[in-house]
Amino acid sequence: xxxxxxxxxxxxxxxxxxxxxxxxxxxxxxxxxxxxxxxxxxxxxxxxxxxxxxxxxxxxxxxxxxxxxxxxxxxxxxxxxxxxxxxxxxxxxxxxxxxxxxxxxxxxxxxxxxxxxxxxxxxxxxxxxxxxxxxxxxxxxxxxxxxxxxxxxxxxxxxxxxxxxxxxxxxxxxxxxxxxxxxxxxxxxxxxxxxxxxxxxxxxxxxxxxxxxxxxxxxxxxxxxxxxxxxxxxxxxxxxxxxxxxxxxxx
Amino acid sequence: xxxxxxxxxxxxxxxxxxxxxxxxxxxxxxxxxxxxxxxxxxxxxxxxxxxxxxxxxxxxxxxxxxxxxxxxxxxxxxxxxxxxxxxxxxxxxxxxxxxxxxxxxxxxxxxxxxxxxxxxxxxxxxxxxxxxxxxxxxxxxxxxxxxxxxxxxxxxxxxxxxxxxxxxxxxxxxxxxxxxxxxxxxxxxxxxxxxxxxxxxxxxxxxxxxxxxxxxxxxxxxxxxxxxxxxxxxxxxxxxxxxxxxxxxxx
DNA sequence: GGGCCCCTCCCCAGTTCTTGGTATGTCGTG
DNA sequence: CACGACATACCAAGAACTGGGGAGGGGCCC
Numbered sequence: 037x038x039x040x041x042x043x044x045x046x047x048x049x050x051x052x053x054x055x056x057x058x059x060x061x062x063x064x065x066x067x068x069x070x071x072x073x074x075x076x077x078x079x080x081x082x083x084x085x086x087x088x089x090x091x092x093x094x095x096x097x098x099x100x101x102x103x104x105x106x107x108x109x110x111x112x113x114x115x116x117x118x119x120x121x122x123x124x125x126x127x128x129x130x131x132x133x134x135x136x137x138x139x140x141x142x143x144x145x146x147x148x149x150x151x152x153x154x155x156x157x158x159x160x161x162x163x164x165x166x167x168x169x170x171x172x173x174x175x176x177x178x179x180x181x182x183x184x185x186x187x188x189x190x191x192x193x194x195x196x197x198x199x200x201x202x203x204x205x206x207x208x209x210x211x212x213x214x215x216x217x218x219x220x221x222x223x224x225x226x227x228x229x230x231x232x233x234x235x236x237x238x239x240x241x242x243x244x245x246x247x248x249x250x251x252x253x254x255x256x257x258x259x260x261x262x263x264x265x266x267x268x269x270x271x272x273x274x275x276x277x278x279x280x281x282x283x284x285x286x287x
Numbered sequence: 288x289x290x291x292x293x294x295x296x297x298x299x300x301x302x303x304x305x306x307x308x309x310x311x312x313x314x315x316x317x318x319x320x321x322x323x324x325x326x327x328x329x330x331x332x333x334x335x336x337x338x339x340x341x342x343x344x345x346x347x348x349x350x351x352x353x354x355x356x357x358x359x360x361x362x363x364x365x366x367x368x369x370x371x372x373x374x375x376x377x378x379x380x381x382x383x384x385x386x387x388x389x390x391x392x393x394x395x396x397x398x399x400x401x402x403x404x405x406x407x408x409x410x411x412x413x414x415x416x417x418x419x420x421x422x423x424x425x426x427x428x429x430x431x432x433x434x435x436x437x438x439x440x441x442x443x444x445x446x447x448x449x450x451x452x453x454x455x456x457x458x459x460x461x462x463x464x465x466x467x468x469x470x471x472x473x474x475x476x477x478x479x480x481x482x483x484x485x486x487x488x489x490x491x492x493x494x495x496x497x498x499x500x501x502x503x504x505x506x507x508x509x510x511x512x513x514x515x516x517x518x519x520x521x522x523x524x525x526x527x528x529x530x531x532x533x534x535x536x537x538x
Numbered sequence: 539g540g541g542c543c544c545c546t547c548c549c550c551a552g553t554t555c556t557t558g559g560t561a562t563g564t565c566g567t568g
Numbered sequence: 569c570a571c572g573a574c575a576t577a578c579c580a581a582g583a584a585c586t587g588g589g590g591a592g593g594g595g596c597c598c
Contacts, residue, residue, distance in 0.1 A: 042437060122411045122419060122447045160373045161412050163521070168373060186293055189444070190437050196373045215574060216390040228514040230554065244576050250556075251574095259556075260584090263479040265513045266520075266530060272385040275367045276521055277330070277418070466544060481584065495546050501586075502544095510586070511554095 041068050042187040049194045058198055059092040065191055070181030071172040078199045080166035090199045099150035113140035118159030124189045126180055127155045153178045158192030163276055168196035214252050221248040226265045226279045292319055293438040300449045310343040316442055321432030322423040329450045331417030341450045350401035364391040369410035369420055375440045377431055378406045404429045409443030419447035465503050472499040477516045477530045
């Protein structure tokens with residue numbers, strides 16, 4: 037049963053501590069699930085680490101060369117579709133996610149000629165952090181093992197998490213960088229309120245709001261509000277939801 | 288096996304065609320998995336428009352009331368953590384995802400008193416589209432059924448996809464894209480530069496920079512820089528990569 | 539050509555922010 | 569208890585931003 041496979045592979049994934057080991061686990065996993073190839077990409081942005089990202093795969097050499105040489109990433113319909121689906125998707129359903137141009141179909145056709153038959157791609161995006169995809173592929177002429185898609189979904193997501201951990205891009209949050217009150221003032225600032233408006237909302241003096249924001253800026257060593265908001269957003273101290281839709285909703 | 292449950296529930300989810308039916312399926316699913324409550328939220332579309340989105344749950348009435356009354360959404364650590372994890376996460380691991388302030392812990396404590404014990408939240412974000420979360424909760428004193436987390440992950444994601452389908456929320460592509468120059472000025476602003484500094488960098492008059500930012504603000508219908516930067520970031524017009532990693536690494 | 543958008547530059551009045559201080563009181567910890 | 573961290577409040581000067589105008593030139597499309 038695919039669940040057992042998923043469980044086993046999951047534990048292998050969390051034990052992987054190098055890119056090489058991770059690749060080996062994914063290669064083995066893709067075969068056990070009934071696929072022929074895999075590809076994992078991770079593009080994380082961090083102000084503290086200058087990380088080029090992660091790309092590991094066992095695609096046919098020919099396809100990898102073409103993909104890089106012609107810079108196909110920029111026009112890859114699969115990548116575009118990644119912005120449209122909450123779940124993994126098989127490539128045959130691409131046209132239900134995005135409009136497919138002739139060039140898109142041609143690109144898939146070129147893939148076919150290189151041994152890239154059909155695929156199942158697991159997309160993930162973390163706002164302000166970066167994104168990752170994990171794709172499992174069958175060779176040209178092969179059939180996608182649909183019954184294992186759920187397992188592939190889990191494995192793909194866990195693989196990204198592992199890659200993030202391995203690449204050192206996981207920033208363990210030390211202590212809260214800001215006090216509660218500072219964060220509250222910052223939040224209303226991010227929502228577009230001025231210091232005076234925030235003061236009225238919080239029921240305190242405008243000067244106090246300014247003071248909180250002042251100290252918050254010093255914490256992050258920035259000298260303007262844009263940057264303060266961005267750093268707090270990046271650090272996870274505030275989130276897009278907090279900013280854009282603060283009228284009640286449950287978690 | 289829990290993935291069998293997932294398979295069954297998955298087919299129920301894709302057959303649901305009303306919010307009510309979806310809620311019923313999720314309620315049944317959460318019980319079968321060993322949870323006591325569920326909550327599904329979906330917020331699609333632009334943050335500019337006041338789209339109510341989807342929110343269905345069977346939380347205790349008391350908690351829902353408090354959550355709205357005290358405007359807890361703005362300081363909910365679970366919501367913040369959603370921007371940090373590729374996979375679902377249990378609330379006990381929150382402090383490994385985000386910095387937890389005193390207020391955060393207090394909020395969880397209040398939840399405990401309302402019958403919200405521990406939870407597992409599945410986050411998804413589609414850049415420029417919106418986001419969804421699906422949370423499964425055990426009552427206060429209950430233990431999280433960790434063996435079914437994988438199934439919960441699948442069900443949560445599928446539930447969001449169903450909610451998206453049901454709500455008929457297919458974002459209008461009316462994007463307020465900025466002009467190249469506007470975006471460029473915005474980018475340097477996000478990097479913490481003043482209008483004068485940006486002007487020097489771009490080799491144009493400070494007045495022009497101000498003008499670009501002015502028109503950009505009008506596009507997004509905001510009246511301050513923080514908000515402008517945030518909206519552009521959310522829309523994917525600029526990314527954290529652009530902001531934090533602009534030194535070196537030319538491309 | 540005319541309309542529309544973009545890029546550029548300018549002026550001005552008013553508001554807001556930033557930075558530098560000082561000061562009080564509470565709270566929790568060592 | 570002393571100390572640091574936090575929240576609150578205030579003052580002042582200068583820099584920066586916001587919102588309201590106008591204005592010329594270039595490119596694109598019908």
